[in-house]
Amino acid sequence: MYRSHTCGELRESHIETKVTLSGWVQKTRDKGFVVWVDLRDRYGITQLVFDEDRTSSKLLEQARSLGREFVVQVTGEVIERSSKNPKLSTGNIEVLVDEVTILNESKTPPFTIENETDGGEDLRMKYRYLDIRRNPVKNNLIFRSKVSMEVRKYLSEQDFIEVETPYLIKSTPEGARDFVVPSRMNEGQFYALPQSPQTFKQLLMVGGMDKYFQIVKCFRDEDLRADRQPEFTQIDCEMAFVEQEDILDAFEGLTKHLLKEIKGFEISAFPRITYDDAMRIYGNDKPDIRFGMEFGELNAVAQHKEFGVFNSAELVVGIAVPGAASYTRKELDALVNWVKRPQVGAMGIVYAKYNEDGSFKSTVDKFYAQEDLAKWAEATQAKPGDLICVLSGDANKTRAQLSALRMELAERLGLRNPEEFAPLWVIDFPLLELDEETGNYHAMHHPFTSPKPGQLELLETDPGAVRANAYDLVLNGNEIGGGSIRIHDRDVQSTMFKHLGFTPEEAEAQFGFLMDAFQYGAPPHGGIAFGLDRLVSILGGQETIRDFIAFPKNNSGRDVMIDAPAAIDQEQLRELNLKLDIKA
Secondary structure, three states, X not given: OOOOOOOOOOXXXXXXXXXXXXXXXXXXXXXXXXXXXXXXXXXXEEEEEEEOOOOOHHHHXXXXXXXXXXXXXXXXXXXXXXXXXXXXXXXXXXXXXXEEEEEEOOOOOOOOOOOOOOOOHXXXXXXXXXXXXXXXXXXXXXHHHHHHHHHHHHHHHOOOEEOOOOOOEOOOOOOOEOOEEEOOOOOOOEEEOOOOOHHHHHHHHHOOOOEEEEEEEEEOEOOOOOOOOOEEEEEEEEEEOOOHHHHHHHXXXXXXXXXXXXXXXXXXXXXXXXXXXXXXHHXXXXXXXXXXXXXXXXXXXXXXXXXXXXXXXXXEEEEEEOOHHXXXXXXXXXXXXXXXXXXXXXXXOEEEEEOOOOOEEEOOOOOOOHHHHHHHHHHHOOOOOOEEEEEEEOHHHHHHHHHHHHHHHHHHOOOOOOOOOOEEEEEOOEOEEEOOOOOOEEEOOOOOEOEOOOOOOHHHHOHHHOEEOEEEEEEOOEEEEEEEEXXXXXXXXXXXXXXXOOOHHHHHHHHHHHHHHHHHOOOOEEEEEEEHHHHHHHHOOOOOHHHHOOOOOOOOOOEOOOOXXXXXXXXXXXXXXXXXXXXX
């Protein structure tokens, strides 16, 4: 055998035990008469000792020849360590080596394989297999595995059945570009990689599976950012004979289970907020409610005071920043410059300091009396010592800008504690969104989402007013899950396709298989999909999902380690009946 114990296993109870260890050489320290070697595996580090008083000269020289990341096997006796290291779980012992076998030598790594490394992100992505040896990456992958196991455990105990669905499917419009795969056996035709298993999980409900789940890869060919990858993982779930309340109860339960088992965090109930209220109070549909700074609308108390900027605005809205009345002019100027960045796009900030003595000092004192500013404070729930920040302009743009400012201020003030968790449900989304350029409606979620009960008739008279029987689960300002009660009636689904601009022929070509299935006793059903990558990163207290993916892509969608995507040779193109037409 290569090892009797792991490198994180040995303790004082093992002293005088003969052991065999295998692992990677973390580092060596040569004091002339003694050589120490730190041997590392997934489980930890054990110090090896080669002592000239107890070790042959040949073995001592062999120890000196060991380079960083050599793979070795050693045999020796566990002894008490004279200079103990309380930072290591094995820090009270060491192994006096009497035999070394080099299993594989290593080139000098391109970066140090330590918790704090000298390797930049691009370099570590290229040599990801080396980066995985580092504790931060290794522990993230172990953490992800633990979360996945708890998901499977909970859902299995709730009688969900794990079912695999195909990866080679038909291209259907779901809101993002498909990755397509040419078929060699079907000339001129293509598969698509699934953006989600949406139609298949609905077909499983038609098939009577009742409670389905799957931890599944999904694929979207879209622009990337920190929390997006071209391939990502969903916890995909569907239930039959349910209403919205059943779904919310079931998956609130899963989330509570994960928070308790993974983080030791318990919460009694999840708040619920409508989409309209979320946009009005927080400026976005995935609010972070770990802190306050709720929006206060100021049109009634800030307009008609001879300040033209506010008078001409569709919306005047502000937030109270706790304790920020003490901000210096330099700090305030920095905030103004921040909101003027192209990513935010505001023209500036009007601010008012609510001083500890109850007085106000603002940038618009010329136009507003102390009594006026006191009404601003009331509308934004400001207290003495707070700073009131006000933006104005087009309603939708201004809410988005203030939302970005709110999040930035919370970050600067340390209000986004990664060890605090504040989940909530956002419900009652619009069913359809109007594309102002084309004048056409498209589904806010997807074409299979049902309208709220009693609102089907509104599709004909006022489609923009129809609310969806849909819900998002938000955690710490991130959407971690979303779903809906589905349409299960062929006629209703046909009506939905019509309002989305599909002709009957187009709907049949794209989704005829689902429409046909609805004619054979489709039960009422609904579900939800969690973004596993995002959920794990939030539970792990980090911002980017890449940190929890073994082999992620970069922001250009490339795997720099294996150099993919890559060209294929002419013979493969011929087999696929493809000819490239690449324009310079």
